Amino acid sequence: MNKDYLIISNNPLVKENFQDTIYFQGTLEELLIKVRDMVHQGHELITHPLGASIRMMFSPYKSILVSSEKKEFNEFFASIAENSIEDYRKNTFNRKTDYQHKNDYAMIDKELLQEALKEHVSLRAIN
Amino acid sequence: MKLELRKIKVTDLALGNEMKFENGLLTIDPQVIIDGLKDDVNVKDVRVDIAKPGDKTRIIPVKDVIEPRVKVEGTGNGFPGVTTKMEQLGSGLVNVLSGAAIVTIGDIVGFQEGVIDMWGEGAKWTPFSTTYNIVVDISVADGLQPHDHETTVRIAGLRAAEIVGEVARDLTSDEVEVYEMGNIFEETNKYPDLPKVLYVEMLISQGLLHDGYIYGVNSQKILPTLIHPNEELDGAVISGNCVAACDKITTYQHQNNSSIIDLYNRHGKDINFMGVILTPELTTLEGKFRTCDYTAKLCKTLGADGVIISEEGYGNPDSDLLMICKRLEDSGIKTVLITDECSGWDGMSQPLADTTKEAVAVVSAGNVSHVVNLPPADKVLGNPEAIATLAGGWEGCLNDDGSMKCELNAVIGSTSEIGYHNLTVKLY
Numbered sequence: 001m002n003k004d005y006l007i008i009s010n011n012p013l014v015k016e017n018f019q020d021t022i023y024f025q026g027t028l029e030e031l032l033i034k035v036r037d038m039v040h041q042g043h044e045l046i047t048h049p050l051g052a053s054i055r056m057m058f059s060p061y062k063s064i065l066v067s068s069e070k071k072e073f074n075e076f077f078a079s080i081a082e083n084s085i086e087d088y089r090k091n092t093f094n095r096k097t098d099y100q101h102k103n104d105y106a107m108i109d110k111e112l113l114q115e116a117l118k119e120h121v122s123l124r125a126i127n
Numbered sequence: 128m129k130l131e132l133r134k135i136k137v138t139d140l141a142l143g144n145e146m147k148f149e150n151g152l153l154t155i156d157p158q159v160i161i162d163g164l165k166d167d168v169n170v171k172d173v174r175v176d177i178a179k180p181g182d183k184t185r186i187i188p189v190k191d192v193i194e195p196r197v198k199v200e201g202t203g204n205g206f207p208g209v210t211t212k213m214e215q216l217g218s219g220l221v222n223v224l225s226g227a228a229i230v231t232i233g234d235i236v237g238f239q240e241g242v243i244d245m246w247g248e249g250a251k252w253t254p255f256s257t258t259y260n261i262v263v264d265i266s267v268a269d270g271l272q273p274h275d276h277e278t279t280v281r282i283a284g285l286r287a288a289e290i291v292g293e294v295a296r297d298l299t300s301d302e303v304e305v306y307e308m309g310n311i312f313e314e315t316n317k318y319p320d321l322p323k324v325l326y327v328e329m330l331i332s333q334g335l336l337h338d339g340y341i342y343g344v345n346s347q348k349i350l351p352t353l354i355h356p357n358e359e360l361d362g363a364v365i366s367g368n369c370v371a372a373c374d375k376i377t378t379y380q381h382q383n384n385s386s387i388i389d390l391y392n393r394h395g396k397d398i399n400f401m402g403v404i405l406t407p408e409l410t411t412l413e414g415k416f417r418t419c420d421y422t423a424k425l426c427k428t429l430g431a432d433g434v435i436i437s438e439e440g441y442g443n444p445d446s447d448l449l450m451i452c453k454r455l456e457d458s459g460i461k462t463v464l465i466t467d468e469c470s471g472w473d474g475m476s477q478p479l480a481d482t483t484k485e486a487v488a489v490v491s492a493g494n495v496s497h498v499v500n501l502p503p504a505d506k507v508l509g510n511p512e513a514i515a516t517l518a519g520g521w522e523g524c525l526n527d528d529g530s531m532k533c534e535l536n537a538v539i540g541s542t543s544e545i546g547y548h549n550l551t552v553k554l555y
Contacts, residue, residue: 044412045412046411046412046413047410047411047412048410048411048412048415048442048443048446049443050442050443050480051442051443052331052333052337052370052371052408052410052439052440052441052442052443052444053331053337053370053371053374053375053440053441053442053536054371054373054441054442054469054495054534054536055238055240055370055371055372055536056370056442057442058238059238065411077412080412080446080481083480083481083482084480086477087442087469087477087480090469090471090476090477091469091496093471094472094521095521095534096521098238098516100237100238100516101236101237101238101516103237104236104237104238105236105238107236107273108236108335108336108370111273111274111334111335112333112334112335112337112410114334115333115334115335115347115410116333116334116410116411119347119409119410119411119414120411120413123411123413123414123417
């Protein structure tokens with residue numbers, strides 16, 4: 001089965017461990033904007049761009065999965081991608097990115113990406 | 128199912144040379160806990176301390192909080208599927224050391240926060256400042272991988288709760304809470320005119336430090352499932368999450384789930400409480416669509432007139448919360464959401480990461496961005512370096528006198544989305 005996803009990441013540990021990563025040297029906010037733009041070009045969101053807690057907003061790193069194929073523009077995904085940027089800006093307005101623990105954030109992001117990939121592959125098998 | 132929780136009130140706590148309970152005083156022999164936990168080869172070191180309400184003590188970083196209990200009649204002592212062999216939970220008589228809590232600490236990653244202040248300003252914001260806390264600091268074997276580290280600390284906390292719970296085996300008390308409910312048909316025959324209400328409890332289910340467990344099964348691996356409320360009150364649901372400090376649901380909060388208890392209290396009066404659906408919050412959108420469709424389908428199949436949904440965490444789970452809400456409201460099922468807000472320091476920003484027009488009944492559990500001032504502690508249990516992480520978010524948050532400002536999101540259980548916390552809602 002062909003790989004139907006792209007890993008968009010600014011996490012150096014993910015770049016190291018996942019060969020085909022589209023590595024992006026930028027901030028998490030810039031990464032969210034890049035993903036939003038890709039969604040507008042027709043890539044589908046496979047994972048939600050945000051984490052599951054406020055703490056993960058202070059992570060310097062994030063990896064997001066989108067479809068490798070461009071499809072029809074999807075308003076729902078575009079709205080999630082837009083809202084994620086707004087929400088990120090709101091939560092980091094007063095708070096700084098936590099670079100002190102960047103290695104731990106890199107490790108957790110990689111672990112969560114691995115889980116997301118497992119979830120995606122198992123769902124793809126039944127689609 | 129009939130579950131009786133016999134509450135043995137703990138009103139004081141001390142360290143000593145034996146495990147005993149007398150006139151409200153719970154005495155803990157640390158060595159008994161240390162020996163019990165060191166049976167696990169992955170546990171290198173254990174330190175046991177106590178923290179009482181009013182002590183100028185700060186506990187950080189907290190992993191989980193667990194209520195010590197022992198089942199004296201019926202099946203399923205401990206945490207079946209995790210620390211004991213698989214047995215059915217939800218029935219029998221349980222002796223509860225009410226007012227006591229096991230608090231596990233030990234950082235798995237450096238950015239972990241989760242603070243409990245036992246005194247002053249900080250104490251106001253966490254429900255675990257009023258419990259008598261047995262604080263168990265667990266160091267693991269060198270070289271242990273993060274997943275094994277997390278598992279070791281999680282299970283050590285549960286075992287510590289079992290060890291302490293044993294103290295209550297032969298005790299008695301006049302205060303017994305009874306939770307009894309027949310099957311859905313029996314209850315509906317009894318209360319044919321009352322609206323049928325289900326409770327959907329969402330669990331973060333996304334991977335390392337972001338997991339929940341049901342009878343030991345990682346909730347990432349399940350479709351939404353129906354569980355009898357008594358099973359959760361009896362210890363079937365366990366926290367494996369230690370990143371979202373303010374709105375993670377600790378194991379203690381599952382054991383005492385306020386949403387379940389409130390729904391029980393109204394069962395047969397103005398509602399017919401039919402049960403709990405546990406729903407995983409997955410990472411992929413496709414996974415979210417599946418669980419949201421499936422949750423709505425379960426509610427429809429069971430004929431619910433109304434559904435209460437509680438969230439865990441913030442961010443991508445907001446999408447699940449609102450998608451379930453939309454599906455239910457579109458099916459004509461009245462839906463109430465319980466969530467917390469992330470509405471900025473002034474409380475004026477949009478509260479959730481996502482919106483839907485169908486979310487017309489929403490209960491707020493508090494603003495996680497609210498800033499609180501924490502004075503310096505006399506004693507820190509855990510890792511003092513974690514305090515810098517806690518406060519290190521912006522310029523000027525650390526003051527010269529050692530006090531600091533932090534957002535509520537660093538405080539354990541401060542904005543609990545199942546309602547087990549100190550904040551309340553003001554009606555305007």
